[in-house]
Amino acid sequence: MDYVRDDLAALYPWFGIRVAHAGLVLTPPTDVELLEIAAFVAEPGGVLAPGGEHFLTRPMGDDDAARVFLERSWSLRRFPTAGGGWRVPFAVLDGGRAVGHATLDAAGRPGEVATSSFLARPERGRGVGRRVRLMLLELAFGALGMTRAVTAAAEDNHASLRVSHRCGYRETDRRRHADGTPEVHLAVTPGAWRRRRLEGVVVEGTEPFVAVISPASR
Numbered sequence: 509m510d511y512v513r514d515d516l517a518a519l520y521p522w523f524g525i526r527v528a529h530a531g532l533v534l535t536p537p538t539d540v541e542l543l544e545i546a547a548f549v550a551e552p553g554g555v556l557a558p559g560g561e562h563f564l565t566r567p568m569g570d571d572d573a574a575r576v577f578l579e580r581s582w583s584l585r586r587f588p589t590a591g592g593g594w595r596v597p598f599a600v601l602d603g604g605r606a607v608g609h610a611t612l613d614a615a616g617r618p619g620e621v622a623t624s625s626f627l628a629r630p631e632r633g634r635g636v637g638r639r640v641r642l643m644l645l646e647l648a649f650g651a652l653g654m655t656r657a658v659t660a661a662a663e664d665n666h667a668s669l670r671v672s673h674r675c676g677y678r679e680t681d682r683r684r685h686a687d688g689t690p691e692v693h694l695a696v697t698p699g700a701w702r703r704r705r706l707e708g709v710v711v712e713g714t715e716p717f718v719a720v721i722s723p724a725s726r
C-alpha cells in the first residue's frame with residue numbers, strides 16, 4: 509500500500525507525514541484505511557455508546573454516517589497553501605490496524621491548529637486518545653512550528669475533556685454548538701504541552717509539507 513501513499517505524497521505533500529510512538533502510527537489515510545475506519549463508523553455503537561454521547565458535528569452509527577465520513581475525507585484531499593487553510597487527516601494505526609481517525613486543521617488564526625479525533629469504541633480507555641493528542645501536538649508544535657492548538661468537546665464528553673486537561677489545555681470559553689449541544693473550548697500553548705511531552709515520538713516526512721505552508725513559499 510505504501511506505493512499508493514508515495515504516489516499521493518508526490519502530489520499532496522502532507523501524504524508523506526508519519527508520526528509514530530510505541531506501535532501507534534498516525535498517517536494520512538489511503539482509501540483502504542478510510543474504508544476500514546468507515547466500517548466502524550457505520551456500526552451502531554462502533555464509535556459512540558448508544559444513547560447519551562455527543563460527538564460534535566459528526567453523525568455515527570449507520571451507512572449514511574460512513575458516507576458522510578468518506579465524503580468529508582475525500583474533500584480534504586487538497587493542495588495546502590501558505591496562508592493557513594490546510595487540513596491534514598490521519599488514520600490512527602495500532603500495529604498496522606486502523607483503530608481511529610484524527611485531523612489537524614489550520615483553518616483558524618495564523619499559527620493556530622485545531623485537533624479532533626475519534627477511536628473505535630473497543631479501543632477507548634487505554635490511553636490511546638491521550639497519546640494520539642500528544643503525537644498531534646508533537647507534529648504541530650515540534651515539527652510545524654505552530655504556536656497554539658485548540659479543541660472543543662461537548663460539556664458531557666468527559667473522556668475528551670480529560671485528555672485535553674492531561675495534555676495541558678485550559679478552557680477558553682463555553683458556547684452552544686449549532687445543534688444546541690453545550691460545548692467547551694480549550695487551548696494549549698507549546699510551553700504547557702512541553703511539560704507533558706511524550707518521550708520517543710518520531711515525526712517523519714514533514715519537509716515537503718513545511719516547504720509549501722511556510723510563509724517564505726508565498
Ligand SMILES: CC(C)(COP(=O)(O)OP(=O)(O)OC[C@H]1O[C@@H](n2cnc3c(N)ncnc32)[C@H](O)[C@@H]1OP(=O)(O)O)[C@@H](O)C(=O)NCCC(=O)NCCS
Nearest residue numbers: 625626627632633634635636637638660661666667668670
Ligand atoms: C475522546 C477519545 C478520543 C479519548 O480517547 P481514549 O483512548 O478513550 O482516552 P484515554 O484512554 O487516553 O483517556 C481518557 C481519560 O478520560 C477518563 N474518562 C473516560 N471516561 C470518563 C468519564 N465518563 N468520566 C470521567 N473521566 C473519564 C479516563 O479515565 C482517562 O483519564 P486518565 O488518563 O486520567 O485515566 C475517545 O474516547 C473517543 O473516541 N470518543 C468518541 C469520539 C469523541 O468524543 N471524540 C472527541 C470529539 S470532541
